[in-house]
Amino acid sequence: GAVVSQHPSWVICKSGTSVKIECRSLDFQATTMFWYRQFPKQSLMLMATSNEGSKATYEQGVEKDKFLINHASLTLSTLTVTSAHPEDSSFYICSARDPRDIAYEQYFGPGTRLTVT
């Protein structure tokens, strides 16, 4: 159980365009989802926390107008990178928390590699 998927797994877009990444909890309803960014050979950095039906909470230094997060249902959160630039190229990972899990574990998706040309 507790499977999280991401789509697409890999995307290339041109500078100035927008790209949407989906994160789905497949076998549970996730009231809370998280978005991370991972640079090569570096740690995962939390970008934002999204709660179903409310606005996302962004970490300090993350541009909320550039990284739009929508958590419209209990099984789907989306991250839209608007007006992408080459410096936005990175590996984006989502995770989800199962509210039934009293240990507050996060279950991670496989990640999406974004390349902006």
Add this chain to the structure above:
Amino acid sequence: GDSVTQMEGPVTLSEEAFLTINCTYTATGYPSLFWYVQYPGEGLQLLLKATKADDKGSNKGFEATYRKETTSFHLEKGSVQVSDSAVYFCALRDSSYKLIFGSGTRLLVRP
């Protein structure tokens, strides 16, 4: 703020060798500590965890002990296998339930 430091990789070992990956943390309060593993092409998976001082987490032959006095949570395995080749992340969960990760250590096990 809270932070996690783990040894840089890659770590290259022969099969059946002993593994240690060092992890130390800085935190206010008493965080829970975790090791996650990321196999090629897959998402992070929880490997083991410890929620209080002196707790030992264990799974699949891996062990780590929460050492409050040295603020450490080193990962060990007595005999590694080729299938253990992956990237290992040490992490802590802070008081707001956010995960803070170390930079990851790539392990390569040769037959």
